[in-house]
Amino acid sequence: MSVILGIDIGGSGIKGAPVNVSTGQLAGERHRIPTPEGARPDDVVRVVAQLVEHFGLDGPVGVTFPGIVQHGHTLSAANVDKGWIGLDADALFTQATGRDVRLLNDADAAGLAEAKFGAGRGVDGTVLVLTFGTGIGSALVHNGVLVPNTELGHLWLREHHAETWASDRARERDDLNWKQWSKRVSGYLQHLELLFSPDLFIIGGGVSKKAEKWQDHIRLERSRLIPAALQNEAGIVGAALLAAQPAPPAPLVSPALRPARVAGRTEAVPVPVKPSKDKARRKSS
Template sequence: MELLGIDIGGSGIKGAIVNATTGELVTERLRLPSPPTFQPDEVVATVADLVKQFNYEGPIGVGFPAVVMHGRVMTPPTALAFPGWDDVNLAERISAATGHPTTVGNDADVACLAEMYFGAGKGQSGVVMVFTIGTGIGSALFLDGRIVPNFELGRVFLQDSKKTAEQWTSDRVREEKGLSWEEWGGRLNLYFKHIELLFWPDVIIIGGGVSKKHAKFFPYINVRAQLLPAAFRNEAGIVGAAMAALDVHEPQAWDLPGAGHSEGA
């Protein structure tokens, strides 16, 4: 089934029509810049503009960078801290603006869902943790393929750095501080060693746009778990959002408990 997946981020809002049963994009990815002040009305309007460009009729899946429960945004956007988002029913707002049934989930959850079922996590069992590293740090925990929703490990406080993981190890911080790959890899190593002490994963998958350069920083991460680069890179959020929408309308193996939907106008 082909559905429209949309990934809302701090710098851009991206989308494509996806074959949600294979994880393949069937159109080119389109991108619009995110509104600088990132307020709900502005973000919803940008999403509606993006949807129009696809000339698409059908359900929409959306990933959003915050805790999402049953389609409602429960926290300020991760790593951005823009006000005005607490308890916003984003599924209903986007559905009203576009006229399409809309499913909304945490952006890291939907991205990691794609990676687990169609990417680097396919066929992996046991405890698998997936991290999307960009403006912030998204994370997901899978146990034998079942996800724990809204697993916000980017907010973990790192005592040695006196900052949260997002404030210390995100790709945004790497760029802002001009860190070398070795320096940044050392920060990631500190973070993932802490994660291992808490959760003892069998596999750690690192995604986000920076994962295409994994050969530059993986050598500085020394963990017990198997360390893998994500297969979908920066398209995981789009694919996973479409997968979440499909599951709502036709139940699949990849149930996402934290997602919520609206039936549309």
Template sequence: MQIFGVDIGGSGIKGAPVDLDKGDLAQERCKVLTPHPATPDGVADGVKQVVDHFGWTGPVGLTFPGVVTGGAMVRTAANVDKGWIDTDARALFSDRLGGLPVTVVNDADAAGVAEMQFGAGQGRRGTVVLLTFGTGIGSAVFVDGLLLPNTELGHLELNGKDAEKKASSKAKEDEDLSWEHWARRVQKYLAHVEMLFSPELFIIGGGVSRKAEKFLPHIEGIKAEMVPAQLQNNAGIVGAAMRAAQDQHV
């Protein structure tokens, strides 16, 4: 069975049909740049471009980089235009896509759901924390496989600032940090999250998961097991499709 998944990020909007039996993309994904400013109308146009690329006419699952309640309402917008706050994203995207059934979910929650079902979290009990390092830091917290939605741990305070301002992969790029220097920042952040949640496993996701060997070996003193996301940067697309299938009872 296939459902379309779209992952909306601070730098790109990417999507593809997803094979829900395999937990993988059924076709090569299409990606467009996220508009700046990332207004609701501008992002909706980008989503339509991605979906239209495949001529898709079925249910669509979308991730959003912020708190989303009830599969529809946007409550925060840290790395996109503030006009998103209190927007009914499901209604906006469905209207732009010609009335297609739409489900919207927090981006890291979507990635986490995919990793727990098909990736690094398969069969893991206890507390598992997935963290996506990208434009910001997203988080998904699971206890015995059940998701605690919209945790947004990237906004924990670290040295007087939002943690994602210092430890996201965007911070690494903006400040031209070496992998080792950036890993020390990530280590401080992970130690803070570990102190709060005592997870058995950290899954490290986002685009940097493809280069885990460059920074994970430099992270020390963390008691929890640390592994890169297996679905890497496709996890959000897969998870969005999974949630849409669940929401639409497909």
């Protein structure tokens, strides 16, 4: 199946389009519905179901989410309702749409798309895609394989929290000109360069449309840097790419976890483990 529906959940809008996963190009016009206020799970699921019905495509559906996604569960909710935390969102979307839904982090989706069809196409080695907007999203891709949920916007640079200090929102908040902002970004990228030695940085988000204002001011030691190519289509394309891949095997469940019902949903919680007698003796001695 070469045409698959990709849906990108954003803070202000939820948009979708059919994607030719062989070429990375949209196979039809995008359709956008405003994100419901508060972005509560039931409301967002309803909009995603509307988009699926609008396009009427059979087959799997890829959906992005602005938070950590692990084995179909949403584990963080920085800019959406806290009810997403611990939710089996894959199952919720699948039930509501009647399609096999595959969920992934929004920055990871952009990374997949840029690595395969965008600015990282044909680049071997390590590609690090960073989206600068309200925060800083990250996607780490090595030889075309995604390492999910890197969340590198939450690194600390001495006293600075990276995305609070160097995001596009920080530029606007602190009234920085592009050269001043680029100095912060350079410090952040140099730290990532030390940690990951990427062959290529790809800079996405809204700033990718204004690369001429900041690109010449970025200073790196050895990595190359280029702006993203797919821009607003990257999330949709990356979501469809994931849905086109075979589903991974079900993860093994740690014996230290057990299912529990929390606020109408099932999530894993730690089971208390009693210390061994040896540990107890050491503690009392």
